[in-house]
Amino acid sequence: MGSASTDPTDDRTEPLLAADLEEICAIVYSRSGMVFGETKRYYIERRIADLMRQRQIQSVSSYLSILRSDPAEMERLINSFTVNETYFYRELHQLSCLSNSILPDIIRLKQPGDRIRIWSMPCASGEEPYSIAIWLLENWPLVDAYHIEIVGSDIDTAVLRQAVEGYFGPRSLSRLPPDLLARYFEPEQDQQQRLIQDLRESVIFLKGNIVDRQSLTALGRFDVIFCRNLLIYFDEAAREAAARNLHALLNPGGYICLGHTESMTRISQSFEPVRFPDAIVYREAKDT
Numbered sequence: 001m002g003s004a005s006t007d008p009t010d011d012r013t014e015p016l017l018a019a020d021l022e023e024i025c026a027i028v029y030s031r032s033g034m035v036f037g038e039t040k041r042y043y044i045e046r047r048i049a050d051l052m053r054q055r056q057i058q059s060v061s062s063y064l065s066i067l068r069s070d071p072a073e074m075e076r077l078i079n080s081f082t083v084n085e086t087y088f089y090r091e092l093h094q095l096s097c098l099s100n101s102i103l104p105d106i107i108r109l110k111q112p113g114d115r116i117r118i119w120s121m122p123c124a125s126g127e128e129p130y131s132i133a134i135w136l137l138e139n140w141p142l143v144d145a146y147h148i149e150i151v152g153s154d155i156d157t158a159v160l161r162q163a164v165e166g167y168f169g170p171r172s173l174s175r176l177p178p179d180l181l182a183r184y185f186e187p188e189q190d191q192q193q194r195l196i197q198d199l200r201e202s203v204i205f206l207k208g209n210i211v212d213r214q215s216l217t218a219l220g221r222f223d224v225i226f227c228r229n230l231l232i233y234f235d236e237a238a239r240e241a242a243a244r245n246l247h248a249l250l251n252p253g254g255y256i257c258l259g260h261t262e263s264m265t266r267i268s269q270s271f272e273p274v275r276f277p278d279a280i281v282y283r284e285a286k287d288t
Contacts, residue, residue, distance in 0.1 A: 016045055020060050024048065027067070028081050031074070032155055033211035033238035036081070047080045075157055082156040086127045088134075088168070088176040091228065094257045095131065097278035098224065099140040102255050106223050107146065109253060115147040119222040119249070121210055122230055123152030126163030127172050129203045130195060132226070134184055151219060153208035160205050166195035211241045213248070221251045229259035231267065243268035247284065256282040 016024070024044060025036045036044060048060065055073070057063045067073050089095070106116060120129040129152035136143045154160050170191050173181060185193035209215040210230065225246060231239050246256055247270045256271065257279070258264060264271045264282045271282040 016041070016048065016060060020064065023064060024077075027074070028078065029235075029238070031078050032081070032209065033235075033242065034081060034233045035235045035238070047077075051076060051080060079156045079158045082122070082154070082159070086124045087172045087174060088127045088131045090128065090131070090175070091260065092175075094226070094228075094279045094281070095135040095139075097257070097276050097281060098132070099136060100278055101276040102224055102281065103140060103142075106253065106255075107142070110146065112145045113147065115149055116224075117149045117151065117220065117222045117251075118224045118226070119219065120150070120152045120226045121208060122154040122156075122227075123160075123163060123205065124154060124156070125159045125168075125172070126152055126166065126195075126203065126205070127168070128152070128226060128228070129163075129205075130166075130199060133199055133202050134180060138180070148202075150203045151222070152203055152205045153216075153219065154205075155207065155209045157207055160207060163203075163205050164200070166200040167192050168195070169193075210245060211238050213245050216245055216249060219249065221249050221254075223251050223254045225250060225254070225256045227256060227258060229262070231258065231262050236267075239267045243270065247271070250284060252284065254283065258282065 021038065021041060021044060028034055028036055048063065051073075052058075052060070052063050054076075055063070055066070057066065067077060103116070107114075110116070118129075118132055120132065123129050129150050133148075133150055136148060152160075152163060154163075167188060168185070173185070173193060181193065184196055184199055186196060188194050206219060207215065208219060210227070211234075227242075227246060231242060234242060243264065247268070250256060255274070256264065258281075263273075265273060270285055272285040274281050274283055
């Protein structure tokens with residue numbers, strides 16, 4: 001089997017054998033829906049080498065043996081492969097759409113005091129669900145008239161722990177207006193800012209895998225789902241599985257917001273596009 005250097009000062013790694021690469025990619029796909037292959041060999045080898053160094057394992061064969069039998073190591077593997085590029089107030093037009101069009105439509109069938117549930121998946125280290133909370137406080141006059149419940153989910157348990165802690169650096173905060181930064185964050189050491197406690201407590205963070213229905217059962221159903229820039233990492237089968245699960249978790253009359261390069265109509269006939277002034281979003285098709 002292939003092997004890699006375990007010297008922490010040495011970044012060189014021996015290439016994975018084709019069979020090792022195939023097994024690792026198959027594991028990641030089965031657990032997350034993310035598609036990797038030969039074209040991402042360097043990316044994969046670096047992450048496997050890092051994991052092996054952390055465990056002081058000498059060979060890939062030994063590492064794969066541990067991976068097959070140790071759920072904690074499987075979790076670390078999946079965490080290492082996730083992409084967590086995010087920042088506050090990303091794709092601002094969708095937040096505008098949320099307060100200007102989506103929520104006004106949703107509350108037509110609700111009474112003051114009713115619950116409105118919003119799901120951010122994947123939520124990474126919390127920038128998106130916390131952005132939703134801040135945006136609604138600042139821009140939706142009826143925010144206090146309803147019970148807003150925001151849930152953030154991710155397959156990466158490491159970033160979920162970061163989200164709960166609520167510490168953010170300059171990169172995450174670079175697009176947040178200075179007045180909001182001053183109002184909702186407290187300065188910490190090393191250019192870090194910590195979200196105030198009230199906002200940290202306003203979002204619930206739970207592990208979830210969008211292609212695994214069982215992992216989503218406890219989440220309940222939602223009026224609005226943000227699932228942005230995730231489906232682009234899936235193949236057709238995983239995208240279809242994700243669409244089925246999203247459909248199952250969406251309340252009647254609810255909406256889904258995807259990333260600007262993604263289109264639900266190319267994945268599932270269960271949704272139809274809705275063109276609001278600020279953004280194109282998706283809801284359950286009328287004939288499903």
